[in-house]
Amino acid sequence: MPTASQSELLLKLVALHTRIQKQLSGPLSFHGISFTEYLVLKQLHDAPAQKLRRIDLAQQVGLSASGVTRLLNPMEKVGLVSKEEAARDARVSLVTLTGAGKTVFQDADVSFGQVAKAVMTSLDGEDQKHLARLTDLLL
Amino acid sequence: MPTASQSELLLKLVALHTRIQKQLSGPLSFHGISFTEYLVLKQLHDAPAQKLRRIDLAQQVGLSASGVTRLLNPMEKVGLVSKEEAARDARVSLVTLTGAGKTVFQDADVSFGQVAKAVMTSLDGEDQKHLARLTDLLL
DNA sequence: GCAATATAGTTGCGCTCTCAAACATTAATC
DNA sequence: GATTAATGTTTGAGAGCGCAACTATATTGC
Numbered sequence: 001m002p003t004a005s006q007s008e009l010l011l012k013l014v015a016l017h018t019r020i021q022k023q024l025s026g027p028l029s030f031h032g033i034s035f036t037e038y039l040v041l042k043q044l045h046d047a048p049a050q051k052l053r054r055i056d057l058a059q060q061v062g063l064s065a066s067g068v069t070r071l072l073n074p075m076e077k078v079g080l081v082s083k084e085e086a087a088r089d090a091r092v093s094l095v096t097l098t099g100a101g102k103t104v105f106q107d108a109d110v111s112f113g114q115v116a117k118a119v120m121t122s123l124d125g126e127d128q129k130h131l132a133r134l135t136d137l138l139l
Numbered sequence: 140m141p142t143a144s145q146s147e148l149l150l151k152l153v154a155l156h157t158r159i160q161k162q163l164s165g166p167l168s169f170h171g172i173s174f175t176e177y178l179v180l181k182q183l184h185d186a187p188a189q190k191l192r193r194i195d196l197a198q199q200v201g202l203s204a205s206g207v208t209r210l211l212n213p214m215e216k217v218g219l220v221s222k223e224e225a226a227r228d229a230r231v232s233l234v235t236l237t238g239a240g241k242t243v244f245q246d247a248d249v250s251f252g253q254v255a256k257a258v259m260t261s262l263d264g265e266d267q268k269h270l271a272r273l274t275d276l277l278l
Numbered sequence: 279g280c281a282a283t284a285t286a287g288t289t290g291c292g293c294t295c296t297c298a299a300a301c302a303t304t305a306a307t308c
Numbered sequence: 309g310a311t312t313a314a315t316g317t318t319t320g321a322g323a324g325c326g327c328a329a330c331t332a333t334a335t336t337g338c
Contacts, residue, residue: 006255017156062157
């Protein structure tokens with residue numbers, strides 16, 4: 001495999017991502033959240049006790065620690081998440097999903113699924129499985 | 140194909156993109172440019188007469204018109220690109236690749252290729268072809 | 279020919295994110 | 309058990325980007 005093709009392939013993946021982001025932003029903004037905020041809600045929703053350390057959250061959504069701080073401030077103000085102290089370690093502040101946050105996530109997740117479906121329409125079931133396998137290999 | 144899997148697949152593509160961006164930023168910053176600036180240089184390099192309208196450039200790199208304006212200002216100041224008037228239409232300002240810009244692009248493109256190769260190591264030639272086909276379908 | 283409309287580009291404003299530094303707390307070392 | 313190192317979080321400064329509003333030119337319909 002020549003390097004040129006690998007470069008082209010990388011560029012295609014980036015272009016695809018650009019396309020995906022633009023398709024997602026509209027539907028999600030309807031629920032009052034950005035894509036990154038959707039990711040935060042999802043990680044919290046999937047976490048045990050719907051509670052995470054900020055630094056783990058940062059890693060899972062691909063943000064820096066400071067990025068998480070700044071992202072969570074307005075989310076807390078609006079009541080989607082809430083802050084909580086960790087008993088065993090006074091350095092960490094846990095983030096938990098509120099009831100309102102859970103509701104917003106569930107609504108937004110439906111929209112997310114619709115976009116996912118729309119994006120994937122040009123691929124049949126087999127191709128979607130192939131793509132999942134390939135992305136797993138790359139991650 | 141259930142919607143849940145399609146959502147998971149979309150999330151994997153986003154995660155992959157995050158990973159790619161982080162691997163690219165280091166090597167490219169070594170050449171003094173960001174990934175978006177690399178894209179601009181590449182589009183200009185590939186363009187006929189290495190010359191483009193700003194709005195076409197915006198579309199090709201996935202930016203807004205104002206994004207292109209702000210991105211090009213420092214690039215012009217540093218001498219990677221230069222501004223040129225269009226004879227037939229006084230509204231458009233063409234962007235052209237300078238000699239220095241071409242040199243920087245060629246150097247950066249080598250680094251880009253190396254990252255592409257590194258990212259794709261976990262895929263054999265056949266899988267890379269499959270991935271190219273699938274991304275083409277999705278774009 | 280001229281108003282109405284469309285197109286190319288820039289600018290003001292605001293949002294999101296990162297890096298580096300600062301700060302607080304905990305862990306490790308001796 | 310005091311010092312040093314490591315860890316979690318926040319903050320200041322600034323880069324990167326979009327949206328809406330604005331300017332300037334071109335095109336269209338009458």
